[in-house]
Amino acid sequence: MAIHSTELSVDSRADIKNQKLPLAALLALATAVFITSLTETLPAGLLPALSADLKVSVSAMGQTVTIYAIGTALTAIPLAAATAGWRRKRLLLTAMAGFALANTVTAVSTNYPLTMAARFVAGVAAGLAWAMLAGYARRMAPVHLQGKAIAIAMAGIPVALSLGVPAGTYLGETFNWRTAFLIITALTIVLLAWIATTVPDYPGQRPESRTRMLQTLSIPGVAPVLLVTLVFVLAHTILYTYIATFLDGLGMGDSTDLVLLVFGVTCLLSIWIVGVHIHRRLRALTIASTLLVAVAATILALMADSPALVYAAVSLWGLGWGGAPTLLQTAVGDAGGESADTAQAMLVTLWNAAMAGGGAAGGLLLGILGPTSFPWSVLMLLMPVLVVVIAARVHGFPTRRVSTAG
Template structure:
């Protein structure tokens, strides 16, 4: 695998750490800025909203620009916005810096994914995407706890400085190791040609599968901490340990999923989603048992992240000659799942089903994702599709 792919993974590690570390810093940030914790929580929503809107928009705006230049600019803006955030004198300035960070993150994602698959042969795209997505997984496993620890020890502003430094390191890596053409060959793409990919109903179906698959995991994962303390009965100190178990499973899932995505991504999706539904059912029925919960969380992480490389490579394969905008839209589909799923889980909790009841929301979402995969298999038999999408 080219070293440049790992540089993209490092960049995504910095971006992902920034996106998720706020959750562990909310009480400290709220107290320092003189706002309520719910208001501080809007900093998470601001980032998600920026990603939702910014990814396809910036993919279109930067379509004909050099990929390397685009990534360098986005990473530089991301680093500077964290410096502004670290120095922010008020909540309003910090809120604005989070939106700018999200837009820079979106712009980078829009180009990084298509660059990664352009730098490797077609039969290694899944492994390349596994490295890039692995940066996001590592952010959850290592970056977020580290950011939370820094924030607790030296204040939340130190965590922002650390992420900014990581982004600056990523700028150097991209500048040195990414080819000048960003892996692009032939003529520069045209927006009209890229938009033609959306005439393909299978592209839309693939995007829907991405959204529902991510939502399947996020509806439960968003409430895993209270599930462990309120239902399983563990002390708060055990939560990071079991989140680490989940993270180890996620890293293993991404690595294995990258290899499977290069052969039969559709079959991989069907198997992984089906396995996830079984694990969720076991977790929903026996979450009060530590002996069940710990291995279930490992399998939940493994199977959930096993799907990610296949979700990406399938969209790229179906998009054909228009990968940039389709890949960016797939990132948007992921974020739709990330935003909507916790809301649906919260509705279940408010309705009195409890934290264990959230697993059944995930099962319902996973059932829709699995039905989408089944429909994709039917359409595949009727219409020839690229080998990497099968």
């Protein structure tokens, strides 16, 4: 009996090692992430045309990005609770259908209030999607590959920032801004079919297992991860939102596209590195991520008169930031355990609140201290982030990570 039991144990371990990731399904999730990120940021590259067409100021049109983030921040937690019992595929299809509707209305709208309403709906759809995407990716993978699964799904973010936004801006300038939004709708329709045919379905939570927000916050490790998320994203957004303004002040305004391309490419490299090592080195990677962005901010604060050093700093920034969504979502999922979905919804809410706050804070800094204040503010905000990550060595960012089954 003992020998038989050992053989089963060995076979079981062999089966686990031989398990592979469902790449087609994970790439569908990555495309969903790409669409959410592109929908959020695309107006930034099309603001002059949008404002001219809808007959409002550029600054008023810029609020299309803010209203999207507000829609996500306000609805992620309540929608996650309200739809906890839904089957996961049904929920994902509903969220992506929301994007198709919102982007179509945006493309055909001829008045500002309707456009803003459509953008708010897109933000709501994003809140629905973001609260579940990381958890969905985790459930598709064996425990030892969960970090890599999330990394693949989250790759849609830097792809959207480095390739999607410039491509959308080019299409808007070559044809018109409405074409850019209609193309996103067409891609979303293709994605709906892709999800329906390749993505596995999973049950939602039982109603009696839903955890209240305060109960989730009391779980050891959840609060530190959420605090790190809030401050880290705030720091990043202040600089990223106003990167064109910052580069203009350095005389590098004409190189903004190239700078963002370098940032995006190094983000992709960061995601690959994190995906390979996250299972065993989540804590070390999070510390390294914070330090890399801090070093980048230091270079931009002290040595930005050299274009070569600016590119070096942006490369370090991308290496530090690219894997951050994967690291933070994995950390909060691990800490949340059975309440991982609720913890993810809270992370999404804080993430978007930080994005909205970063835009506002950056505007204030620009008006009061000028663009040179951006890297200094990043550096100051990252100091408490590093302290919290280092201190949360037992829960949140533990020295030894114990994966949960998602």
